[in-house]
Amino acid sequence: MGAPRMTLQTQLVLRALLEDPARLRYGLELCELAGLPSGTIYPILARLEQVGWLESSWEDSAVHEAEGRPRRRFxxxxxxxxxxxxxxLARTYRSRKQPLPGWVSAHQATGGGAS
Amino acid sequence: MKRQRRFPPSSTARTDLAPTLEGVIAAVRSYHPDSDAGLLERAYAEASIWHAGQRRRSGDPYITHCLAVAAIVAELRMPPPVVCAALLHDVEDTACPPQRIAGQIGQEVADLTAAVRTAVVSAHPQNGEGAMLASDAAAPSWETAVLAIRLADRLHNMRTIAFMDPARRLLKARETLDVFAPAACAVGLESVGRELQDLASAVLQPAVSSYAVTTRILAVLTLLLPSQRRVRWQEEWSADLATLTTRRARTRFTLHVLLGAPRLSMTLRRPASQEQR
Incomplete structure (x- = not known):
């Protein structure tokens, strides 16, 4: 499996999710937690799911039916x-002094991790 | 202040217009002729002291809310101690010392206000009182008295919901429709139940219609995605969209999804192993 490019936005999403890793979140909730617009969140979530970092599933029917709203994807x-x-995330921290903060190339990532 | 009346007046609505202590006392007296007005006056005086300077979101002095709730409870034919508890139902949020109400007004009223704060309103009350209350409101059970105050509180809040911020408004309306209105009907307070239902539906209805438009836009947007993924994303987006309460937030949400759709489409069409560049 590949790794997602660690853009600033991806980092924000991951930090939001890792704050309480056991808790499931839906897309809009993550928009608020990460402070990002909806159009940015969904492609990132799709990518993170693709590489296996995230898993998503539909909300339990008992919950959304009780609240009278459509089911959410968590x-x-x-x-x-x-x-x-x-x-x-730790690697991006280490390479903070790079001219483009927030993302590292594959070369830097593997180099930084080995040293 | 100009008052907009968008809803048909109900049997209890008239008490909302200009609730005064005199009006409350008169209502209590009409159902309980030999009741002690002094008790109600003392309760009102206490409420005035502790809510002094506080205002409602509407700008009205806070005491108008206490009077309005008491007026509704009085119209339900509740006995004087229950009406006193209605006058004092929010006093615990103030600087009022805990033992003060018991000392000044009486233990029963103090216990009632405490019970009102902790009572859990359920759509299907288990005590099975059913329609008993309507005929027996002049001598209600403890649970019914507590519930009546809670319902009156919610009813006045729903009548003045225009002053609530939009996000909370929708939440409160939903809860009113799902829990408070059924609870009112279950204990035989149909007039309160119906008014709660009307007020809550009026709040929820406009959201539903403008929400339908944005949902349709999102459905069209999914055409950008690989065909086998469209259903999932459309459902996910509409569920998240339904969480938003203002038209503006929904428009912004949809616009950003539109802007992000090409990127999502690219992501979904790319094999998982490929490193993003």
Missing amino acids: YGVTQDGAEAAREA
Whole structure:
């Protein structure tokens, strides 16, 4: 599986999710937590799910029916995803002095991780 | 202040117009002729002291809310101690010392106000009182008295909901429709139940119609996505959209989804193993 590009927005999403990794969140909730607009969040979530860092599932029917609204799609970090995301976030921290803060190339990422 | 009346007046609505202590006492007296006006006057005096300087979101002095709730409870034929508790139902939020109400007004009224604060309103009350209350409101059970105050509180808040911020307005309306209105009907307070239902529906209805437009836009947007993914994203977006309470927030949400759709489409069409560049 590949790794997502650690853009500033991706980092914000991951930090929001990792704050309470056991808790499932829906897209709009993450917009608020990460402070990002809806159009930015969904592609990031799709990508993170694609690489296996996140898992998503529909809300339990009992819950949304009781509240009388359509069912939400909930996202949660996978165990591997939480580990990989924490490492990736740590790497971006280490390379903070790069001219483009917030993302590292694959070269820097592997180099930084090995040293 | 100009008052807009958008809803048909109900049997209890008239008490909302200009609730005064005299009006409340008169209503109590009409159902309980030998009741002690002094008790109500003392309760009103206490409420005035502790809510002094506080205002409602509408700008009205806070005491108008206490009077309005008491007036509704009085119209339900509740006995004087219950009406006193209605006057004092929010006093615990003020600087009022905990034992003060028990000392000044009486233990029963103090216990009632405390119970009103902790009572959980459920759409299907379990005590099975049913329509008993309507005929027996002049001598209600403890639970019915507590519930009547809670319902009157919610009824006045719903009547003045225009002053609430939009996000809370929708939440309160939903809860009113789902819990408070059924609870009122379940204990035989149909007039309160119906008015709660009308007020809550009026808040929820406009949201539903403008929400339908944005939902349709989102459905069209999914055409940008790979065909086997469209249903999922459309459902996910409409559920998140339904969470938003203002038309403006929904428009912004939809616009951003539109802007992000090409990117999402690209992401979904790319194999998982490929490194993003």
